[in-house]
Amino acid sequence: MTQVVIAGIGQTPVGEKWDTSLRELAFYAIEAAQEDAGGLRPQALYVGNMLAPQLSGQAHIGALVADFAGMNGIEAVTLEAAGASGGAALRSGYMAVASGLVDVALVVGVEKFTDQVGSIVEDALATASDSDYEAVQGLTQTAQAALLMRRYIFEFDVPRTAFAAFPLTAHANAVGNPNAMFRKAIRPEVYERAGMVSDPLNMFDIAPNADGAAAVILTRPELLPPGFPHPLVQITGSCLVTDTLALHDRPDPLVFHAARLSVERACQQARITPLQIDDFELYDAYSIYGVLSLEAAGFADRGEGWRLAQDNCIGKEGTLPVSSMGGLKARGNPGGATGVYQAVESTLQLRGQAQDNQIPNTRRAMIQCLGGPASTAATHILEVP
Amino acid sequence: MNEKLENILLKPSRPVGIVGYGAYVPRYRLPATEINRIWRGGEGGIPVKEKAVPGRDEDVATMSIEAARNALKRSDVSPRDIRAVWIGSESHPYAVKPTSTVVAEAIGAVPNVQAGDWQFACKAGTEAIVAAIGFVGSGMADYAMAMGMDTAQGKPGDALEYTAAAGGAAFLLGPAEESLAVIDCTYSFVTDTPDFWRRAYQKYPEHGQRFTGEPAYFKHVTEAGKTLMEATATSPDDYAYAVFHQPNTKFPQRAASMLGFSNEQITTGLLAPQIGNTYAGAAIIGLTAILDVAKPGERVLMVSFGSGAGSDAFSITVTDSILERQGRAPSTSDYIARRTEIDYATYARQRGKLLMK
Numbered sequence: 221m222t223q224v225v226i227a228g229i230g231q232t233p234v235g236e237k238w239d240t241s242l243r244e245l246a247f248y249a250i251e252a253a254q255e256d257a258g259g260l261r262p263q264a265l266y267v268g269n270m271l272a273p274q275l276s277g278q279a280h281i282g283a284l285v286a287d288f289a290g291m292n293g294i295e296a297v298t299l300e301a302a303g304a305s306g307g308a309a310l311r312s313g314y315m316a317v318a319s320g321l322v323d324v325a326l327v328v329g330v331e332k333f334t335d336q337v338g339s340i341v342e343d344a345l346a347t348a349s350d351s352d353y354e355a356v357q358g359l360t361q362t363a364q365a366a367l368l369m370r371r372y373i374f375e376f377d378v379p380r381t382a383f384a385a386f387p388l389t390a391h392a393n394a395v396g397n398p399n400a401m402f403r404k405a406i407r408p409e410v411y412e413r414a415g416m417v418s419d420p421l422n423m424f425d426i427a428p429n430a431d432g433a434a435a436v437i438l439t440r441p442e443l444l445p446p447g448f449p450h451p452l453v454q455i456t457g458s459c460l461v462t463d464t465l466a467l468h469d470r471p472d473p474l475v476f477h478a479a480r481l482s483v484e485r486a487c488q489q490a491r492i493t494p495l496q497i498d499d500f501e502l503y504d505a506y507s508i509y510g511v512l513s514l515e516a517a518g519f520a521d522r523g524e525g526w527r528l529a530q531d532n533c534i535g536k537e538g539t540l541p542v543s544s545m546g547g548l549k550a551r552g553n554p555g556g557a558t559g560v561y562q563a564v565e566s567t568l569q570l571r572g573q574a575q576d577n578q579i580p581n582t583r584r585a586m587i588q589c590l591g592g593p594a595s596t597a598a599t600h601i602l603e604v605p
Numbered sequence: 606m607n608e609k610l611e612n613i614l615l616k617p618s619r620p621v622g623i624v625g626y627g628a629y630v631p632r633y634r635l636p637a638t639e640i641n642r643i644w645r646g647g648e649g650g651i652p653v654k655e656k657a658v659p660g661r662d663e664d665v666a667t668m669s670i671e672a673a674r675n676a677l678k679r680s681d682v683s684p685r686d687i688r689a690v691w692i693g694s695e696s697h698p699y700a701v702k703p704t705s706t707v708v709a710e711a712i713g714a715v716p717n718v719q720a721g722d723w724q725f726a727c728k729a730g731t732e733a734i735v736a737a738i739g740f741v742g743s744g745m746a747d748y749a750m751a752m753g754m755d756t757a758q759g760k761p762g763d764a765l766e767y768t769a770a771a772g773g774a775a776f777l778l779g780p781a782e783e784s785l786a787v788i789d790c791t792y793s794f795v796t797d798t799p800d801f802w803r804r805a806y807q808k809y810p811e812h813g814q815r816f817t818g819e820p821a822y823f824k825h826v827t828e829a830g831k832t833l834m835e836a837t838a839t840s841p842d843d844y845a846y847a848v849f850h851q852p853n854t855k856f857p858q859r860a861a862s863m864l865g866f867s868n869e870q871i872t873t874g875l876l877a878p879q880i881g882n883t884y885a886g887a888a889i890i891g892l893t894a895i896l897d898v899a900k901p902g903e904r905v906l907m908v909s910f911g912s913g914a915g916s917d918a919f920s921i922t923v924t925d926s927i928l929e930r931q932g933r934a935p936s937t938s939d940y941i942a943r944r945t946e947i948d949y950a951t952y953a954r955q956r957g958k959l960l961m962k
Contacts, residue, residue: 236815236816236819238816238820334816337813337815337816
């Protein structure tokens with residue numbers, strides 16, 4: 221199959237960007253990615269975004285961003301798959317280049333939470349769940365994650381404190397990421413003392429909603445500008461899978477089936493097994509999602525994912541580093557931009573440009589973002605050829 | 606003085622000072638733990654220890670009268686010589702009909718007087734003070750009374766219910782040579798920043814949650830304080846005391862530390878932990894607590910903050926007259942010590958939170 225490489229990456233700091241608009245955020249990430257790519261001009265733009273229609277009163281973001289970035293005339297569309305929107309946009313860009321129909325594709329993930337506060341944000345986030353059967357009952361994504369975590373603790377007799385491994389790792393890694401929202405390590409006692417948000421989820425089990433934008437430019441290796449300065453990073457696997465939208469429609473709610481299938485298929489395409497992964501950028505919107513993602517990817521058996529996270533195994537010197545730049549928990553959760561941030565961060569790792577956060581000898585990274593409780597799962601494999 | 610910045614300082618051509626000041630705090634206290642008990646199952650942190658709650662027969666008019674009478678007691682001015690009574694508040698009892706006429710009449714300042722109500726969220730009181738400085742400083746009047754007083758509205762269950770409190774202070778501005786403290790200069794920093802608002806016919810204000818912090822309170826308070834110090838070529842060491850708008854305990858502590866002030870410098874004027882956020886009264890009632898104990902020659906920095914948003918910064922130097930005036934009226938700490946604790950049910954009744962129809 222045609223090789224698809226990452227020619228440029230760009231990202232804005234993640235956080236409460238009250239004075240930066242949706243279009244400006246996207247533009248800053250694009251500007252950085254174009255500079256990184258040595259001036260490649262995209263023919264198509266794929267935007268990942270989940271909430272702009274509800275929170276910014278803005279749909280039609282493909283045309284908006286193309287216009288604001290001075291790219292009038294190119295093909296541009298928005299991809300929406302809740303928290304997996306960024307992964308969906310990345311896959312569209314990948315397919316466009318791999319098919320040969322597009323030479324250079326620009327993929328942008330952008331999210332702007334802070335245009336609104338309070339129940340307006342809760343209402344918007346609830347649109348990702350099954351409106352007729354879940355949201356109508358007042359179920360929020362956070363309450364749903366709490367139900368999952370409670371069930372997991374009950375089924376597998378897990379100490380609640382075991383989940384601390386995910387936020388502790390994320391916060392420790394974010395210290396070295398200049399674009400992260402919370403660049404401060406936390407101690408286990410701080411985790412244990414944190415206020416309960418939706419029992420058993422405490423404040424540190426939940427990633428903070430944040431503004432941000434990230435961009436990648438994809439092309440074929442032969443189209444790279446002469447003297448391309450970065451080590452090559454290739455996308456060797458790409459897969460997007462869906463599951464039931466409502467959690468109650470699943471035979472076993474503690475299995476992220478779509479996440480499992482997307483890992484299997486992406487690895488199959490890349491001709492690797494998950495055990496060959498050096499860096500796993502997983503979707504830790506809730507720490508229970510981190511556990512279930514490890515199990516879905518086959519790194520641990522059902523009910524054993526939390527054990528894998530103990531003893532710093534998921535830290536950057538561990539056997540399976542995750543959330544190497546802070547993950548959603550400490551870099552921040554920029555909604556539909558998440559999948560593109562993961563692509564940017566794993567590219568930094570594979571190029572050897574992750575500085576303080578560099579995982580030694582990284583050759584293969586797997587990135588995965590989820591929409592809701594893995595009702596959509598988008599997984600990509602990135603490799604140094 | 607920094608010459609480039611000096612032009613933006615507000616300094617009257619005729620020197621002006623505070624010739625009398627007075628505080629008022631209603632006696633009822635609602636502990637923050639009571640709000641936690643009702644709304645949070647008794648759990649969670651609290652932003653202040655307790656807040657002052659007005660009695661059933663108290664409002665901004667009655668409370669302003671108390672504070673204004675205290676200010677008059679600390680002056681040697683006849684109320685007939687007062688040429689302005691200006692009250693800043695976001696809880697004026699009437700939407701149309703001034704509070705200030707009621708107060709002016711009650712203290713004997715009518716009819717040869719300007720009267721008006723001011724509105725700029727929590728800095729309405731200091732805005733009235735700046736105007737009074739101009740009024741006296743221009744020579745149009747010898748004495749002007751400016752007040753900030755509130756019975757603040759906190760929506761039941763909202764984060765602001767813990768702190769929305771009642772109280773405030775009155776300042777009689779007059780010629781510097783008669784004053785107990787001289788206004789060295791003021792500086793105001795104002796932008797269009799919608800962090801907190803209440804529209805007509807709304808019972809309770811709304812706010813932008815975390816947006817009320819960095820881009821609103823901290824930006825305006827620190828810019829106003831920093832610019833005033835730069836323009837006057839002063840540093841925190843030059844001030845014996847500093848007092849800031851205090852919506853809770855943490856915000857003024859952090860603003861002080863950002864500007865380089867120590868805990869010792871702000872403790873005297875930091876009343877929010879004991880009485881809550883008195884909105885238009887918050888920074889200036891802190892100033893009354895400082896004036897109650899200040900010694901001649903000591904300098905005070907005060908920075909208010911009003912949502913919407915802006916900050917007024919004041920440099921004030923205490924004169925020899927302070928010692929003789931301090932004891933003429935009840936001190937602010939007297940009012941804080943005069944305390945009757947109530948529970949949430951009594952609070953709900955007193956504040957009209959029970960709908961009868």
